[in-house]
Amino acid sequence: MNRPDTDLATALAADTPIPRDADGPVFAEPWQAQAFALVVALQNKGVFTAEEWAQALGAEIAEAVAEGGCRDGSDYYERWCEALEHLLIEKGLASHDGVDALAASWARAAEATPHGKPIVLENDPERGR
Incomplete structure (x- = not known):
């Protein structure tokens, strides 16, 4: 299902300060790494595509920003989990x-x-x- 704000959401996701260092993503808590790995595993298994994931995550970030959410990336993995939850519900898996x-x-x-x-x-x- 495409959302009307897909292009904007994808752009916002690309511009969001993802917690990272020179080696890649960094995680402040173990659950963040687990959520990241879960999305990668589900994508690798074909549960959803990279485009579907980008759209879902972008939409969550856009919603958070529209509601005055944090723009410094500190809530990035909360948005990650929300996107995963909504995508799994949309696909009928939850x-x-x-x-x-x-x-x-x-x-x-x-x-x-x-x-x-x-x-x-x-x-x-x-x-x-």
Whole structure:
């Protein structure tokens, strides 16, 4: 599905300060690297094309900028995750309800996990009910 702001969105994505150094992307947190790798793997498996990805990411960045979002790149990977979520929903591989339920499960798991321990879904007290 093409969005009317595809060209603008793609241009904004190209102009966004992606966190990087001379060797390529840099990640402030492990989840950022995992999200990056997930998109690369899905694209390599043919789940979506590079053009579809650029359009989805560009649209998310355009929306964030239109809403006064950060232009310094500090929220780049949040936009990355939003684009992935919306693209997977658009392709019928995920649902809004499913994504929301999983996010809630992770939040409960985080709350139930002792400080300093890894957060895993198994820590969600409502999991398996």
